[in-house]
Structures are given as C-alpha cells and as structure tokens.
Amino acid sequence: MSAAAMTPLVRIKDLSIALPRGADRPFAVETLSLTLNAGEIVCVVGESGSGKSMTASALMGLLPPSLPVRSGRIMLGERDIVRLTEDELRAIRGPEIGMIFQEPMTALNPLRTAGDQIAEMFRAHTDLPRAEIEARALKLLDEVGIPEPASAYRAYPHELSGGQRQRVMIAMALALEPKILIADEPTTALDVTIQAQILELIRDIQRRTGMAVLFITHDFGVVAEIADRVMVMQHGKVVESGSAEAVLHAPQHPYTKALIAAVPSLMPPPPRALPDQTIATVRELSKTYRTGGGWFGRKQRVTYAVKSASISLPSQATLGIVGESGSGKSTLARCIVRLLDPDSGAIELGGVDFGGLAGEALRRQRHLVQMVFQDPYASLNPRRSVGDLVTQGLIARGTKRTAAMARAKELFTLVGLDPAATDRLPHEFSGGQRQRIGLARALALEPKVLVADEAVSALDVSVQAQVLKLLVELRDKLSLSMIFITHDLRVAAQICDRIAIMQRGEVVEHGVTADIFAAPQHPYTQKLLSAVPGRAN
Known part of the structure; x- marks a missing residue:
C-alpha cells in the first residue's frame, strides 16, 4: 500500500457507547480505538450484539439518543463527529x-x-x-x-x-x-455471483478514488476475499486485530478461533442413507407476476418467476434450493406452502393433492407444511408475546389455550430457549433467538415438511452453526423433511442431502449434493461454485 493510501481518514480513540440501564452490560462499545486509512478495507467481525454495527452507526452520527457516546472521539480529518450538529452531519453523509x-x-x-x-x-x-x-x-x-x-x-x-x-x-x-464507505453486512442477502460483483465493484471504486471501507460481516469467506485488516469484537470490546493474513491463519484469541472454526466447509459430507420414499413432489410448476398497467398508462411488467419447475423431496431428507436473487426459489417455496397460488403445475404432499386444495379443505391441511422466514423480526408481530405467537396456530385448530401454552413451553425447550420467556416480546430477543422462536412456531402444528427460506443468512457464523445443528437435530428427532432455501453454498453443502439449482425461474440441475459439488454439470452451477468467496479457505 502506497504512502498516500496510508493517509488516515478516520481516527477513533477510546470510544465508549453506553447502553440503557438494565442492559446485560454497561457499554455497547467500550474503549474502542481504530484508524481507517485511505485505500484499505478493514473488516469488523463478531457475534450479534458485539457492538460492530453500533461502531458503524457512531461513525455515521446515527446513534439514537438512548445510546449516547460516553467518552472518546471519532475524528474525520480535524472534525470530531461526536460533536457535530445534525446539519453538519447531514452535509458529510453521502459526499464524505x-x-x-x-x-x-x-x-x-x-x-x-x-x-x-x-x-x-x-x-x-x-x-x-x-x-x-x-x-x-x-x-x-x-x-x-x-x-x-x-x-x-x-x-x-x-x-x-x-x-x-x-x-x-x-x-x-x-x-x-464517498471517501469512506461503511458497509454493514452488505452482501448478506446476495447470492455468490452478485456478491463477487459487489466486492469487485467496491475494490474498483477504491482503486480509483482511494476510498476507505469499514466492512462489517459475519462471512469469513468475504473477509478472506477482501480484507486488508481485521478487527474482532466480542461484548463491545476489540479482542483481536491485525492483518487479514495473521488473523485468518494464525488467530490468537480463543473467540477468534471459535468463530473461524464455525465457518461451514464447502466440502459436503458423504451422502446419508435415506428411506426409499418421497414425501413431496412438484411437477411442472409455473408462476407469473404482472405489475403496472392500468388507467395511468404505466407499462405492464411481466415476470416469469417460476417456469415449469419440477423437484422431489425424499422423506426425512433436506432439499436445498439455490440460485441467484430473483431466480424464483422463494416464489417456488411460497407456492409449495400455498402462500401463493401457482398458475399451473401440481404439488403432492404426503399423498395429498396439496396444490389442488382450496377453501376449508386447504385450511385443514395447511399444517402439513410450515415455513420459517428469512427475517424473523419482520415475521413476528412486535405487539404480541412470543408465547401467543407460537400458540396462534394451535388455538386456531381447537387446542385450549392452557394446553397450547404448555405445548409452546415444550417447543421452547426443544429449540433451546428458556420456557419461562414465553411472555416476552420479540424485540427482547437476539436475532438467533428470534429465529428459534420462528422454528418453534412452525413446529407447533407438527408439519411433515418444514420450509426454511434463508433461515440463517442474517446470522453470524457461530449462531448460524448453532441453528444449523438444531435444524439437523430436529429433522432427525421429529422425522421431518425440509426444503432449505439458501444462497450460501457452504451452508447448502453441510445441511442438504439433495440440491436443486435455479436460474431465471427454471431448475437447471437437481441431484445428490455431494455429486453436484464434486462434478457440477450445468455451466451456471459451475459459475456459482467458482464464485464462492474465500473458497480456498
């Protein structure tokens, strides 16, 4: 890196951000110091609640009043961001x-x-x-x-x-x-090919402008691909920092070692023996969206979200559906769950013509397949206790409230949560805990098939590893079959028995995960695997 590139753009010195009274610790961020130089990328990694996003918000001057800066400075040149007015902050957001x-x-x-x-x-x-x-x-x-x-x-x-x-x-x-880019999990929701494009785009702008990047991520593949330096945070404190090479290949702190050990391998385990039985079959399913048009002369947009897709799910197996954003994988899942009605095609589930059901017949059979959504906070009513949310389906099916709440407590124990926490609200839980609540709600109706739509994509690696382990345990204990939608090929490699690759609404490859990863046949599958960040790590 040139001398010009080593020019400090941001100097954070002894930054401490207070948490409200009654929180699990006094500070969200405690005595953090960091220099961000022109032309470099510093990756900040750590578990949910480690303080990494709070550090980014402080740098942008976006901390809420309930989380004040108690001490320290954030110097942007000769200006201390902590002491700027709102008008002054507004002037630097965007251009600087x-x-x-x-x-x-x-x-x-x-x-x-x-x-x-x-x-x-x-x-x-x-x-x-x-x-x-x-x-x-x-x-x-x-x-x-x-x-x-x-x-x-x-x-x-x-x-x-x-x-x-x-x-x-x-x-x-x-x-x-801008001179400085703060990226808070910017590629979490992106498939690997677009992720590679975004990382290259950030590098390209950086080369041309000398931009500095503070890159917050839980993906160590991204860290290996893009970072010059790495800062590891735990409970608001920096526990390790150094060059990407040193931190990734010779970590010193036990917490850093545990995070790196939790990264799933791109090499699938040997195939499991499965029952010779199919629990769900989708044949020639299609779904088209039409938007726009009407009285105001707006041109109608036609999107062929799913085109003649066919997949099969073996009993007690996990089928991964992988593809780019917009490939149709979530639309396919929502059609299977019957949150959307397909335009054509058949869905058979446990011997039932699930795609042909309607009205009361469909309501009686909805328990057969349940869904865990990508964003557990958005899918949980913030005004109702988590116990109420888990018992909703049971009560709607005629279970008395007392028995339903007893079942909710059993499910909390099953998914690794404190059964005494059923009276708390969703915002009182971490992201990983909310995903477990989503799991408990889905399992309450004892489904035959569980559909997980990007269920671990927003979680850091250690929590992700815990949730994946839980999913496998639940699948085996409850004899569940799962459809697992993900853009993370490392996760797919470890949890999926079979995999279906989707591109532009079509299933282009479908088979045993180990076979596809060892010898992908379709050019698109080959492209996806070659784009995995840090794939050699």
Whole structure:
C-alpha cells in the first residue's frame, strides 16, 4: 500500500457507547480505538450484539439518543463527529461517508421508486441536470448487477427481490463516490455471483478514488476475499486485530478461533442413507407476476418467476434450493406452502393433492407444511408475546389455550430457549433467538415438511452453526423433511442431502449434493461454485 493510501481518514480513540440501564452490560462499545486509512478495507467481525454495527452507526452520527457516546472521539480529518450538529452531519453523509445498511426494506422509502431514491443523492448534493442524474442512476443500477436497469429504475421496493433491494442500497451509498464507505453486512442477502460483483465493484471504486471501507460481516469467506485488516469484537470490546493474513491463519484469541472454526466447509459430507420414499413432489410448476398497467398508462411488467419447475423431496431428507436473487426459489417455496397460488403445475404432499386444495379443505391441511422466514423480526408481530405467537396456530385448530401454552413451553425447550420467556416480546430477543422462536412456531402444528427460506443468512457464523445443528437435530428427532432455501453454498453443502439449482425461474440441475459439488454439470452451477468467496479457505 502506497504512502498516500496510508493517509488516515478516520481516527477513533477510546470510544465508549453506553447502553440503557438494565442492559446485560454497561457499554455497547467500550474503549474502542481504530484508524481507517485511505485505500484499505478493514473488516469488523463478531457475534450479534458485539457492538460492530453500533461502531458503524457512531461513525455515521446515527446513534439514537438512548445510546449516547460516553467518552472518546471519532475524528474525520480535524472534525470530531461526536460533536457535530445534525446539519453538519447531514452535509458529510453521502459526499464524505456513505453507508450500506443491512436491511434494505426498512432503509428504502416504500412510496418512491428505486431510481428516484438513487437520484435523490445527486439532487441533494450536486447541481447536475435531470437527464444526467437519471443516466448516472441507471449506470449505477447496471454496475451493481441489477438486470434490466431501466425497469428497476421505475420499480418500487416491494416489486424488487430482497437481493435487488440490497443492490439499490449499494448504488445509493456509492453514488457520490464517498471517501469512506461503511458497509454493514452488505452482501448478506446476495447470492455468490452478485456478491463477487459487489466486492469487485467496491475494490474498483477504491482503486480509483482511494476510498476507505469499514466492512462489517459475519462471512469469513468475504473477509478472506477482501480484507486488508481485521478487527474482532466480542461484548463491545476489540479482542483481536491485525492483518487479514495473521488473523485468518494464525488467530490468537480463543473467540477468534471459535468463530473461524464455525465457518461451514464447502466440502459436503458423504451422502446419508435415506428411506426409499418421497414425501413431496412438484411437477411442472409455473408462476407469473404482472405489475403496472392500468388507467395511468404505466407499462405492464411481466415476470416469469417460476417456469415449469419440477423437484422431489425424499422423506426425512433436506432439499436445498439455490440460485441467484430473483431466480424464483422463494416464489417456488411460497407456492409449495400455498402462500401463493401457482398458475399451473401440481404439488403432492404426503399423498395429498396439496396444490389442488382450496377453501376449508386447504385450511385443514395447511399444517402439513410450515415455513420459517428469512427475517424473523419482520415475521413476528412486535405487539404480541412470543408465547401467543407460537400458540396462534394451535388455538386456531381447537387446542385450549392452557394446553397450547404448555405445548409452546415444550417447543421452547426443544429449540433451546428458556420456557419461562414465553411472555416476552420479540424485540427482547437476539436475532438467533428470534429465529428459534420462528422454528418453534412452525413446529407447533407438527408439519411433515418444514420450509426454511434463508433461515440463517442474517446470522453470524457461530449462531448460524448453532441453528444449523438444531435444524439437523430436529429433522432427525421429529422425522421431518425440509426444503432449505439458501444462497450460501457452504451452508447448502453441510445441511442438504439433495440440491436443486435455479436460474431465471427454471431448475437447471437437481441431484445428490455431494455429486453436484464434486462434478457440477450445468455451466451456471459451475459459475456459482467458482464464485464462492474465500473458497480456498
């Protein structure tokens, strides 16, 4: 790294951020010091609650009043961010510091198109004419890998997939080519091919502008791919820091060693012996979305989300569905669960024509297949206790409330939660705990098939390892069959007996996981495997 690149852009000295009274520790971040130099990427890793996102929020001046900075400085050149006014902070957000947030659906305005929100960055900070602003916004959408940028420019956030929404957030953060980029889990929701493009895009802008990057991630593959330096946090404190080479290959602290040991291998275990029985079959399923059109002259968009997809799920097995964002894997899962009605095709489940059911007949059979969603917080009603949420389905099926709550406590024990916590609200739990609550709710109705839609993608590696281990234990103990949707090929390698690869709504390869990973036949599968970050690690 050149001398120019070693210019300190940010100097954090002895930063401590207080937690509210009654929290499990006094400080969210305690006496943290960090120098962020031009032209380098510093990765911050640690478990949920370690303080890494709080550090990023402090650097952006976005800490809520309930989490004040108790001591320390955050120097941006000669300015202390801690002491800037809101107007002064607003002036540096965008041109000097950009941020990619972890949850694009909550960070994007649902009432404005994606293109308009990117264009707003230019309108607020430049005097460029309207045509030039639109051209730059379209170019950014193309650079971050969104197909059909012109259509995405006119689309509202809810009309885009989760990965596409994240790419819009990345485009907004990079729009003004800031000196400093804070990336808070920016590739968590992205498949490996787009993840590789985003990492390369960040590197490219960095080479051209000397941008410094503070990159928060739980993915050690990404750390191996992109980091110059690594800072490991635990309970608000930095427990280890150093060059990426030193931390990844010769970690010193037991916590760092445990995190690295929890990273799943890309090499699948030998295939398990499975019963010679199929629990679910999907034949020639198709689903098309039509948006826009109508009285206001807006052109109708037709999206072929799933095209003639066929898969089979062996009894007591785990079938992984893998593909890029927008490939149709979540739409396929929602059709199987009957949250969506397919346009055509058949779904057989446990000998029942599940796809042909409707009305009361469908309600009686819904318990056969249950779903665990990607974002457990968004799928849990924040105003109801978690015990009420877990018992909802049981009570709706006629179970008395006392018996239903007793069953909820049993399920909490089964998924590794304190049964005494059933009266607490969702926000009182960590992300990993909320995912366990989602599991307990899904298992309450004793399904034959459990569908997990990116159920561990937002979790750090140690919690992810715990949830994956729990899923395997539950599958074996309860004789469950699972459909596991993921963009993480390392996770798929370890938990899935069989795998289906989807591209543009079609299943392009389907077979035993170990066979596909050892000798992928389709060019797209080969591309996915070659794009896994840090795949040699």
